[in-house]
Amino acid sequence: MPATAERHDNGNHRPYTTAPDVEAVASAPGYQLIRRNGAVTPFDTAKIAVALTKAFLAVEGPSAAASRRIHDIVAGLTDQIVANLTRRPGIGRTFHIEDVQDQVELALMRGEYHKVARAYVLYRDERARERAKALAAAHPAGDVTVVLHVRTADGARVPLDAGRLSIVIGEACTGLDGVSPDAVLTEAQRNLYDGITLDELAQAPILAARTLVETEPNYSKVSARLLLDKLRREALSFVAGRPEQATQAEMAERYGDYFCAYVKTGIANERLDPELDRFDLARLAAALEPARDLEFDYLGFQTLYDRYFLHMRGNRFELPQAFFMRVAMGLALREIDREARAIEFYDLLSSFDFMASTPTLFNAGTLRPQLSSCFLTTIADDLDGIFKAVKDNALLAKYSGGLGNDWTPVRGLGAYIKGTNGESQGIVPFLKVANDTAIAVNQGGKRKGAVCAYLETWHVDIEEFLDLRKNTGDDRRRTHDMNTANWIPDLFMQRVEAGGQWTLFSPDEVPDLHDLYGKPFKTAYETYEEKAGRGEIKVFKRVAAVDIWRKMLTMLFETGHPWITFKDTCNLRSPQSHVGVVHSSNLCTEITLNTSADEVAVCNLGSVNLAAHVRVDGLDQARLAKTVKTAMRMLDNVVDINFYTIPEARRSNLRHRPVGLGLMGFQDALQTLRLPAASDAAVSFADTSMEAISFYAISASVDLAAERGHYPSFEGSLWSRGILPIDSLEILSEARDGDVELDRSSTQDWAGLRQRVKTTGMRNSNCMAIAPTATISNIVGVSQSIEPSYSHLYVKANMSGDFTVVNAGLVRDLKARGLWDEVMVSDLKYYDGKVSGIDRVPDDLKALYATSFEIEPRWLIRAAARRQKWIDQGQSVNLYMAQPSGRKLDEAYRLAWRLGLKTTYYLRGLSATHVEKSTLKGTDGKLNAVAVGGTSATPILVEMPPVNGPTVPNACSLDDPTCEVCQ
Known part of the structure; x- marks a missing residue:
């Protein structure tokens, strides 16, 4: 050698x-x-x-x-x-x-x-x-000629059409800065061989473009457009019943005909609701915007291709604009002018100004339109009720619903069972059954079923509940796949701060505590403590409140669970306190709706793309108002169109009509405005942007009430009394004797809106909730929800494969200052996608592009608290700690409680993150190929558990698709 x-x-x-x-x-x-x-x-x-x-x-x-x-x-x-x-x-x-x-x-x-x-x-x-x-x-003259053939589906060999390959790659690069069709074509040719199949031929340029993403983010769009060509061949061939293909230019003329044939094909193959054929398909086809097919990044488009587009036996026949129009038609079925509304809805979805939640995208316009995202249930204290709840979980999860179960009513370990004259084994064995059911029902292979169990802090089984996600101990008393959350009353937090005692009870002996909160809860709880002291209660246990609190934080640190959520804040600020109690939140801790024995709470979600409504000089209020108005109409329509798998869910949804309008792209918006996340200006923007969304959402619900009537349980609600979300802060403050540290300022005309709400009513009992948006933000191509960036150059792994992700905004800023080059790429990889350690990056960019673990948690909590002023439900708030400690956790979660947050979500710790340095320009992923890349190194986010330590194999990572149940 x-x-x-x-x-x-x-x-x-x-x-x-x-x-x-x-x-x-x-x-x-x-x-x-x-x-x-x-x-x-x-x-x-x-x-x-x-x-x-x-x-x-x-x-x-x-x-x-x-x-x-x-x-x-x-x-x-x-x-x-x-x-x-x-x-x-x-x-x-x-x-x-x-x-x-x-x-x-x-x-x-x-x-x-x-x-x-x-x-x-x-x-x-x-x-x-x-x-x-x-x-x-x-070959001194460079005259190397290789004749290649393509093997078609029927086994025939035909000459490779090199001209078309060049045209498709050229189209994919059109209008994008910094990309080279020649570079893609050269790299694609390396993977060609004589006898290559059509699928492999389609994959070759996609693989080629993917290898270049880390040097130029626009290659992500190139990759998506090349995958689009593969999809066009599949879809056109399936609809036509014979081999077909078309370039993007040719589709400008063919999209309309394809769309009409697509609807009929979908109906014939029992994938679409026959009602769609009653629309004026020609009118809808004329409204399609084929050029919007080009706006996807590769991660978003591959996700749609794998999991959203309709297919028959693996053959996809739904193109992107047909997909968005199908969803829009499904949401417009009950409208008077269905075509006009369908076009309005389509325009909002396909422009990426707003995106409906995943169940709506999966199922709208199909034979089983289960469009809701979240379901909340309360478990009854008997075998029939427990196993009915498990069955309900399965039925709700089957069609992509995320579940939150309130287990507090179920009697605890050692409680008396009259029917058998025995003692209860507590809630843990039943939680094990619920855990296994969630895994068994995997939503048609699209994603795992997922459920979160909630338990109040006074329940006698709380200590075993805290241990459920541990990897040690009796595995029969562990639930490795189920999420868990603490449902904490204010009195417990007050006892923690005062260094007081806490008493645990079995709910069969203190049944009214489940439905009480605020000062009435305090009165009843103290009465039961006195009875326990007199021996009038059989099952109870006294502990130091701070010991339970420390164990909560320890388990959160070690296993990521149970999450910290606050019962009293959720109830005291609930618009629906006149008709029930909020007993839990949902899978992702943003939904706060009433549940009872005969009502399963349902919420219908969608998110505004905040990044699309921000200019360098601030919010585009007019565009935001228009987006929110249409989005609220779409979400309200879900209530009537929805396919309900259990009657309790239908009863609840029709009676209260709650929806959850959220947002995504918050970090992108901050970067457009040049606001570092760790700044007072960013906290103020969180306040004013959410205020605007809240104002327009409530106004839109009033408009819908004027058109369609207010929701049936409106009378007696906070709304009917003129108490809006910002006003309900005073209720919380009174319950805590003034101990709520929160800014109360506002900028919109709330007085005028308040009067409209009282006189006209609300169409929806609840209007807002900020969900994680894990998948739909990928589809749109913006940052998730209200999350800060955790890296600016990394490989994201989910159910669709591995994807190199580069922060395009950072690249633009570095290019503008002449700093984007191979050395910068190398430095980003070395510093795990962070700019803070790179000396030549200016300080203002380091501040603007600080990643999640470089931002003190108090900034995220303060921003979330300012949003919570305006939200009638909750928000999924993750906390990040580079070096978690007991003191830091204690300070962060006490601050969240004092500032009036309703819930928190994951705690994420940096020490469990492992970043590899590969020698590749790309990584193997969905298409199983990489490019030769010298000695460069790409960070690969292998696992991101939310806590410290390597013994959390089932902890949810930032890119774990099992977290995508809400959206």
Whole structure:
């Protein structure tokens, strides 16, 4: 071997002379390898092991001890490499030799075999130069011509249409700064071979564009547009019943005809509601905007392709604008002028100004239009009630609903059971059943079922409840998949601050505590404590309140659960306190609706894209008002159109008609306004932006009430008494004897709106809730919900694969200052996607682009508290701590309570984040391929549990698709 790389180990000097050129790698049945000469050979996994072994022996020496150790290492690395290459069945079954070698490099780097990896990289570079030199000598005029053929679905071989490939790549790059069609085409040609399938031909340019994303974010749009071409072929062929394809330019003329045929095809194949055929399809087709197909980033479009677009036996037949129009039609079914409203709804969705929640996108316009996101239930204290609740969970989760269960009424461990003259085993065994049910019902394979169990702090089983997510102890008393949350009354927090005692009870002996809050709860609770002291209560336990609080924070720190939520704040500020009690929140802690034995609370969600409504000089109030007005109408329509799987949900939704309008893209909006998240100005913007959304949402609900009538349980509500969300702060303050630290300022005409609410009424009992928006923000291409960025260059992993994500705003700012170059890319990778450690980045950009773990939690809490002024429900508030400690946790969560937050969500700790440095420009993902990338390093967000420590395998990560149930 002519390689010259050397190693220095223990003073010895040994040249690297192995031949790890994996020239015929891998052999899994059905997989193939493209050799550098274009030939295709079977995939031979044994060659990977041979190459790795030679590499290790060359660097570490051939001693017997080393050989035995190397054998074990190589076996593990080989399994890892083959798994990475073949883990997406049916997609990417043919690999280029360079792709396999990229995976070898990545495995060596992941295993921290850096010397071996370095030698391997240098050897590959040397061989590449030798091949280029030999090719140039053999073809001095550059006249290398290779004739390739494509294998069609029916097995026929046809010449590859190189001209069309060039046109499609050129279209994908049109109008985008900083991208090169030639670079994509050159890289795509590397993955072509004679006999390539149509699917592989479609994937080749997508793979090529993906490798360039880290250097120019616009290549993400290029990748999406190339995937769009693949989708067009699938959809047009399925609808036409014969092979069809079209370029983007050709679709400008064909989209209308396709749309009409798509509706009829969907109905014929029992995927669409036959009622859609009664729309004026020609009118709707004329309103479609084909150019909006080009606005997606790759992550968003791949997510839609994998999980949202309608399909038959894996054949997708729904193009993006048909998808948005289908959802709009489904939401306009009950409108008088259905076409006009459908076009209005379509325009809002397809412009990305607003996005409906995932269940609505999944199911609108279909035969089972279950469009609601969240369901809240209360569990009855008997076997019939418990197992009915488990069954209800399954039925609600089946069609993409996220669940919150109130378990407080169920009697605790040791409580008397009259029917059997025995003692209760408490709630834990039943929680185990609920946990397993959630996993069994996986929502048609689109995402896992998910549920959150809530328990009040005075329940005698609270200490076992806190342990549910631990990885030690009796596994029969653990729920590794279920989310859990504490439902904490103010009295408990007051006892913690006063250093007082706390008494635990079984609810069968103190039944009224479940429905009490505020000062009445305090009175009843103290009465029960006195009775317990006199021996009149059988099951109780006295503990120091601060000990329970410390254990809550300890479990939150160790397992990410249970979350911290506040019962009294949710109830005292609830508009519906006249007809019931809020007993829990939902899966993601933003919904605060009443539940009872005969009512299952339902909420219908959607989110405003705040980034689309902000200019450099502030909020675009007119555009925001228009968006919110239409969005509220869409959400209200869900109540009447919805497919209800249980009668309790239908009864509740029709009686109260709650909706949850939220927002996403808050971090993008701050960056447009040049406001660092850790600043008073950002906190003020959180206040005024939410105030505007609240004002327009309440106003829109009043308008709907004027048109359609107020919701049935309106009379007696806070609304009917002229008490708006900002006014309900006074109720909370009174209950706490004035102990609420919160700004009360406002900017909108609340007096005028208050009078309209009293005289006209509200169409919806609740209007606002800020959900996580994990998936729909990916679709739109903005930051999630109210979340700060946690990295500016990383690889995001979810159910659709692995995606390189770069903060386009940061790149634009760095380009404007002449700082975006290969060195900056390298520095971003070295510093795990953060700019704070890069000396040449100016201080103002470091402040503006501070990531989540560089922002003190108090800033996020303060911003959330200012939003909470205006929200009639809650918000999913994550807290980030780079170095969590008991003191920091205590300060943060006490501050959240004092500032009037209703709920908090995940605690995320930096120490559990592991970022790898790969030698690749891209990572293998949905399409199972990467590009040769020299010695650069891309950070890969492998796992992001919300807590410290490596023993939390089931903790929800930032990119865990099981967190996407709400949206």
